[in-house]
Amino acid sequence: MGWVQDYEPVGGLWVSALLAAAPIVVLLAALGVFRRSAHLSAALALLTALGIAVFSYGMPVGLAGNAALLGLIFGIWPIAWIAFHAVFFHNVTVATGRFESIKAALAGFSPDRRIQALLIAFGFGALLEGVAGGGSPIAITAAMMAALGFPPIKAVVLALLANTAPVAFGGLGNPMIVLGSVTAPLLGVETEEATQLFSAMSGRQLPFLALIIPAFMVVVLAGWRRMVEVWPALLVTGGSFAITQFLISNYVSPSLVDVGAALAAMGSLWVLTRFWRPREVWRFAAEDAEAEGADAARQAESTGPGPRRTRADATSVPGATGAEADGGSKASAAAASTRSGSVGGGLYAWMPYLILIAVIVLSRIGTLFPGLPGWLDVTALLQRATVDIPWPGLHEAVVRVPPITPENADYPAVLTLDLLFSPGSVALFATILAGLLMGARPVSLLRVYGQTIVQMRWALATIMMILSISFVMNYSGATSTLGLAFATTGVLFPLFSAFIGWLGVFLTGSDASANSLFGPMQVISAQQLGIDPTLAGGTNSSGGVMGKMISPQNLAVGATAIGQSGKESLLLRKTFLWSVLLTLAVGVIALLQATVFTGMIPQ
Structure with missing residues (x-):
C-alpha cells in the first residue's frame, strides 16, 4: 500500500486550507507586491x-520530488x-513578410474607427490568440491601432477587452488540453x-x-450612441464568432476554435461592409485635414448605399493620420486589393492561416468523420505514435x-x-509547410526556430514550474484540501x-496555468457538492479569461507595445470594472x- x-x-479543514494555499499566496505576493518576474515567482512558489x-502533509521526499519532476516534464510535453x-508559426509569418501583408489589408479595410477596432482588436486579435497566445494579440493589435491613429492608452484597453473572447481556446486549445490532462x-x-x-x-x-464584447468595445471607444x-x-x-x-468547441476540436471563430468574424464583417456602411464615418477629432480630404474623395466615388458623411467627435493624439498613412505603397496596394474584393490578394495574405486550419482539420479527421477507412483516417495513424509512460516511483x-x-x-x-x-x-508541420510555400528556405526556418527558443525561454520555464506546483499540490493532497474547503460554499x-478562475489568470497571466493550478480543486469541490465537475472545470x-485584462503581465505587455511603460496602473483602472462585471x-x-438549465452541461 x-x-x-x-x-x-493541521488544525482542521480551514486551517489546513490556509496552509495549502501558501504556494498560491507566495506566487501572488511575488508577482503583485514585490514585482518579481514570473519565472522567479513560480520558482519561489x-x-x-x-x-x-513534505513538512506539513508528511509526504515522503522521494514522492514529492517525483511529483515535481513529472510536473516539469509535463510542462514540456505537451504544454x-x-x-x-x-x-x-507566428514568427515565421513575420519573417517571411506575410504578416505585413495582413497588417496592410487590415489597415485599409474601413476608415471608420469603430469598424477598424472590431476587425483588428476583436477579429485579428482572436486569430493571433488562437495560434500564439501569450500576450502577443495584445501587443500586436494595440501597436497596430496606435500606428493607425488610435490614442495609445485606448488602443491597449480595446486590445485587452477584446482578448477576453478567445483566451479559453488560445494557443491551439492549450488551456483546455491542460485542464483535461490534470483532471x-x-x-x-x-x-x-x-x-x-x-x-x-x-x-x-x-x-x-x-x-x-464587441458592443462593450465600441462603447469604450466612442460611447453608447455611437x-x-x-x-x-x-x-x-x-x-458569427459566437456561433462558430x-x-x-462542441463538435470539432478545441485546437481550432479561435482560428475558425476569428476567421468567421472577420469574413462576416467583410461581407457585411460590401452591402452596408455606417451612416456617418466616425473618426478622431484631431485627425488632420489631409486624411479627412482623402476620405471625402473616396466616399464621393463610392457607389455603396447610405449617406457618406464624415463625423469627427472624439479626441486623438496630435498628428495622427488615417489608415492610408500607415505602411506606404505596400499598404495602399494591399488596402486597395482588400477594398476591391480581390480574392487572390486575400488568399495571398491569409494563406499561412488557411494552411494551419487545413492541417489541423486533417489531423482530426477521424473525429469529424468516424468510420473512415484505415488509410484515410489520419487521426488514427497519428495516434499510433502515442506512448503512455507510468511514472516510476509515483504511479x-x-x-x-x-x-x-x-x-x-x-x-x-x-x-x-x-x-x-x-x-x-x-x-x-503546418509551420514548415506554410514557410516553404511562402518562399522561406530551410535554413531561414531553423534560424527563426532558434530565435523563438531565445524569445520563449523564460515563458517556457514559467510554464514548467507552474505545472510542477500543480502536480505537487495534487499528489500531496493540498489541492483536495482546498477543494473540500470551497465545497462549503454550497449551491453558490x-x-x-x-x-476562482479569474483569480488564477490574474495571478499567472495564463488561462492554461490557472487551469493547472485550480482545475483539480474545482473538480473535487464540485464532486463533493454533487455538482457536475465538467461545469466547475469549464467555468474555471x-x-x-476575464482576468486576462487585469493580469500584471498582460498590462505590462500592452503598455510596452505602445511605448507607455509605467502606465500599467492607469490601464488597470480602466479595465478592472469591466473585468469584474464580465466575470x-x-x-x-x-x-x-x-x-x-442543467441540459446545457455536456455529458
Whole structure:
C-alpha cells in the first residue's frame, strides 16, 4: 500500500486550507507586491509547495520530488511544446513578410474607427490568440491601432477587452488540453475525453459573452450612441464568432476554435461592409485635414448605399493620420486589393492561416468523420505514435481516500507522449509547410526556430514550474484540501468558480496555468457538492479569461507595445470594472446552468 493522503494535516479543514494555499499566496505576493518576474515567482512558489508537501502533509521526499519532476516534464510535453510552436508559426509569418501583408489589408479595410477596432482588436486579435497566445494579440493589435491613429492608452484597453473572447481556446486549445490532462484521473476518463468535455462546456458559456464584447468595445471607444449606429456590424461580428465558437468547441476540436471563430468574424464583417456602411464615418477629432480630404474623395466615388458623411467627435493624439498613412505603397496596394474584393490578394495574405486550419482539420479527421477507412483516417495513424509512460516511483504510489474518492484508491501518474497527434506537432508541420510555400528556405526556418527558443525561454520555464506546483499540490493532497474547503460554499459554488478562475489568470497571466493550478480543486469541490465537475472545470476556464485584462503581465505587455511603460496602473483602472462585471456574468451563467438549465452541461 502506498502513502495515504491526509486532507486535514493541521488544525482542521480551514486551517489546513490556509496552509495549502501558501504556494498560491507566495506566487501572488511575488508577482503583485514585490514585482518579481514570473519565472522567479513560480520558482519561489514551487519551493513553498514542496516544503508544505513534505513538512506539513508528511509526504515522503522521494514522492514529492517525483511529483515535481513529472510536473516539469509535463510542462514540456505537451504544454510548452504546443505553446512554443504556436509562437513559432507566428514568427515565421513575420519573417517571411506575410504578416505585413495582413497588417496592410487590415489597415485599409474601413476608415471608420469603430469598424477598424472590431476587425483588428476583436477579429485579428482572436486569430493571433488562437495560434500564439501569450500576450502577443495584445501587443500586436494595440501597436497596430496606435500606428493607425488610435490614442495609445485606448488602443491597449480595446486590445485587452477584446482578448477576453478567445483566451479559453488560445494557443491551439492549450488551456483546455491542460485542464483535461490534470483532471482526467479525477474524472476517471481518458485525457482526450476530459479535454473535449471541458471544451464543450466552455463553448456553451463563452458565446454569450462573445455576443456582447464587441458592443462593450465600441462603447469604450466612442460611447453608447455611437455604438448603436453600428449595431449591424456588432451583431454580425459577435454573432458569427459566437456561433462558430460553439460549433467547433462542441463538435470539432478545441485546437481550432479561435482560428475558425476569428476567421468567421472577420469574413462576416467583410461581407457585411460590401452591402452596408455606417451612416456617418466616425473618426478622431484631431485627425488632420489631409486624411479627412482623402476620405471625402473616396466616399464621393463610392457607389455603396447610405449617406457618406464624415463625423469627427472624439479626441486623438496630435498628428495622427488615417489608415492610408500607415505602411506606404505596400499598404495602399494591399488596402486597395482588400477594398476591391480581390480574392487572390486575400488568399495571398491569409494563406499561412488557411494552411494551419487545413492541417489541423486533417489531423482530426477521424473525429469529424468516424468510420473512415484505415488509410484515410489520419487521426488514427497519428495516434499510433502515442506512448503512455507510468511514472516510476509515483504511479499508484499515492492513495486517495474518502471523501475525495468513494473508497481508498491508488492515484495514477501517467505521462502521455502523443508524439505526432499533439497540437504542437501538428503546428510544427503546418509551420514548415506554410514557410516553404511562402518562399522561406530551410535554413531561414531553423534560424527563426532558434530565435523563438531565445524569445520563449523564460515563458517556457514559467510554464514548467507552474505545472510542477500543480502536480505537487495534487499528489500531496493540498489541492483536495482546498477543494473540500470551497465545497462549503454550497449551491453558490458555480458563481465562486468563475472568480476562482479569474483569480488564477490574474495571478499567472495564463488561462492554461490557472487551469493547472485550480482545475483539480474545482473538480473535487464540485464532486463533493454533487455538482457536475465538467461545469466547475469549464467555468474555471471561462471565468479565468476575464482576468486576462487585469493580469500584471498582460498590462505590462500592452503598455510596452505602445511605448507607455509605467502606465500599467492607469490601464488597470480602466479595465478592472469591466473585468469584474464580465466575470460576474460568467458566474451567473454557470449558476443558472447548475440549477435551471442543467441540459446545457455536456455529458
